[in-house]
Amino acid sequence: MASAARLTRPALRRFTVDEYHRMLDAGVLHEDDRVELIEGVIIAMAALGGRHVGCVIETSHRFAQLLGETARVSIQNAVRLDRRSEPEPDIAILRPRADGYRTDLPRAEDVHLIIEVADTSLAYDRDTKLPLYARAGIPEVWLVDLNGGQVLVYRGPSGRRYQHASAHGRGATLAPLAFPDIALTVDAILG
Secondary structure, three states: OOOOOOOOOOOOOOOOHHHHHHHHHHOOOOOOOOEEEEOOEEEEOOOOOHHHHHHHHHHHHHHHHHHHHHOEEEEOOOOEOEOOEEOOOOEEEEOOOOOOOOOOOOEHHHEEEEEEEEOOOHHHHHHHHHHHHHHOOOOEEEEEEOOOOEEEEEEEEEOOEEEEEEEEEOOOEEOOOOOOOOOEEHHHHHO
16 A cells, blocks of 8 residues: 655745735735734734624724723724734724824733624634733733623733633623723623
8 A cells, every 4th residue: 555645734924013014015915905914824804794883883982982081992903912913903992102103003012901893703803812912911801792792801811811701791881900980881882
């Protein structure tokens, strides 16, 4: 019997954040493209449905009203986590910075809270992006599960995991760790 030929996988070419930005500058990728860089791989993001868009708009609006000048609310903009990952979370609550983020993208140390809204992307947000946020030291992440009617809260990053996870359904009220005096109801977030 002849031995089977050894199967090899083609090598995956991973990009750095700098290479990714050079592709944007050169027009290979466009700012309108719905992509993000995750561990060196350019990932096409899912199309946004009405529930998703409405949740992002209303939740970001409520945060902006409640936080005023104490923080910046960034909507679907990049956050540089490391040299190979630059996701675009649905909402990032950022520390104010003197440059207004005009000279450099937000980095992990600028983030108080990330909110990902999941209509069709819950598994991807939880299994792919959440470990990246934990590894980068993002102190708190909320995953809004539109289909499950709940907000999953993750706190206490340690390695690629969060030490504390909790689920909050309709009727519950949430306050971010960085701003314990403000509160949003899960009903307001889910719509």
